[in-house]
Ligand code: B12
């Protein structure tokens with residue numbers, strides 16, 4: 001009989017800063033590949049359904065799958081382990097598999113920390129999971145599948161990596177129909193898609209490039225626009241986010257993608273993220289013409305010294321120039337910032353905050369706290385230097401300080417981040433007041449921000 005697979009998205013810790021739920025692309029692709037090969041597959045999205053552990057137990061008991069696959073980032077790792085344990089209790093004969101950006105670099109430890117995990121799938125999961133399911137169906141051994149780590153004869157075996165999928169067009173579109181799409185779209189009327197995998201840079205803090213490879217693999221413009229059209233026809237979607245880490249690495253492809261959208265007459269709005277050194281004013285103009293309204297940039301820092309330490313490969317001058325173009329063209333720039341990277345001082349952090357206010361005065365900067373995710377050189381450095389203070393992964397949501405260096409304490413880093421937001425909101429309130437346009441919504445944002453700060457302080461005590 002063909003195995004029945006249930007894929008699971010764990011909940012994030014209660015206090016973590018979280019995004020609106022949506023149909024996750026990672027699980028969506030895995031499900032689509034299994035469906036294409038005629039396996040029965042379903043999804044339990046604990047985050048979206050707000051399921052408690054007991055709710056999950058009931059749900060998985062009802063379904064009794066043969067294979068349970070749980071995804072996990074660092075933030076959801078602990079929650080994923082709890083679900084795997086429950087799945088084994090509720091379906092004692094099931095095989096449990098975990099995958100995602102955390103366990104890829106925590107494979108042996110995950111097997112050690114959770115005896116209920118049978119197999120860890122590292123990096124890109126589609127072909128590995130498919131082979132595993134096929135082996136299980138055929139009753140064959142699955143201890144030597146490429147891209148997995150598992151136990152054999154009481155020992156942990158890390159099988160060699162599986163080569164990346166070269167032809168991304170060969171993948172089916174993510175199986176979004178396994179999520180209650182109507183309900184999801186009540187949260188947010190935006191659909192997410194990914195047009196590429198991997199990156200050509202090698203930033204010290206980044207998990208993605210170590211997950212998906214230091215090579216930019218991309219879908220063809222035709223394949224991407226086919227998906228846009230499909231989503232438009234199926235769900236009536238008009239707003240999209242491209243989740244790629246660096247959407248414009250291949251500029252001719254981005255241009256061709258825009259031409260394809262225009263040629264097919266798709267009236268859509270979209271946003272994307274990229275690097276400042278991989279975009280031109282002409283390309284931005286073309287993107288705007290094709291429906292782009294906002295671009296997210298990994299600005300990271302306003303000081304060259306910290307950018308160099310991050311191995312980011314950009315300069316503050318270039319960031320000023322590019323964000324200037326973005327605003328000039330009437331697009332919305334979203335600067336993403338990392339405060340507290342090793343080498344950061346209070347002085348450099350404030351320089352960055354002021355820098356962000358200068359380059360994007362109307363946008364709230366995304367001030368992340370430098371978080372050492374396993375698998376990154378930043379994690380190795382922080383461990384090696386003895387700077388790591390917080391080992392509870394529930395705190396790795398990029399808002400909580402996790403380590404301190406001789407140049408910056410955790411307390412100061414926390415204060416800097418709070419300071420950055422206060423500065424922004426107070427400045428904004430001031431501007432509104434000046435224009436006599438101070439709104440209730442602005443006041444509410446300030447109050448919400450203050451409450452979040454108080455919560456943060458209480459947690460730190
Ligand atoms: C979209 C996105 C989000 C979305 C959705 C998150 C998600 N779980 O998919 C939202 C906005 C919610 C989000 C939030 C956060 N994110 Co985010 N996000 C991304 C982003 C840009 C794309 C994810 C994606 O769709 N990739 C495409 C799919 C195809 O790849 P994939 O998700 O890795 O899935 C493949 C494999 O991992 C594997 N796999 C995954 N799950 C499973 C499960 C099984 C059973 C198997 C077999 C295989 C498997 O197979 C999949 C198919 O090949 C990635 C960067 C990236 N390019 O991956 C960051 C990334 C995942 N996010 C990151 C971070 C830090 C966060 C936040 C903590 C912080 C923040 N400030 O936003 C939160 C945490 C949220 C959470 N619940 O875990 C880090 C994760 C690092 C880590 N070790 O955890 C990443 C890698 C970015 C980076 N540069 O380092 N994020």
Ligand code: SF4
Nearest residue numbers: 199201202203206245
């Ligand atoms: S440019 Fe972005 S995706 Fe590429 S390595 Fe740096 S942070 Fe990661």
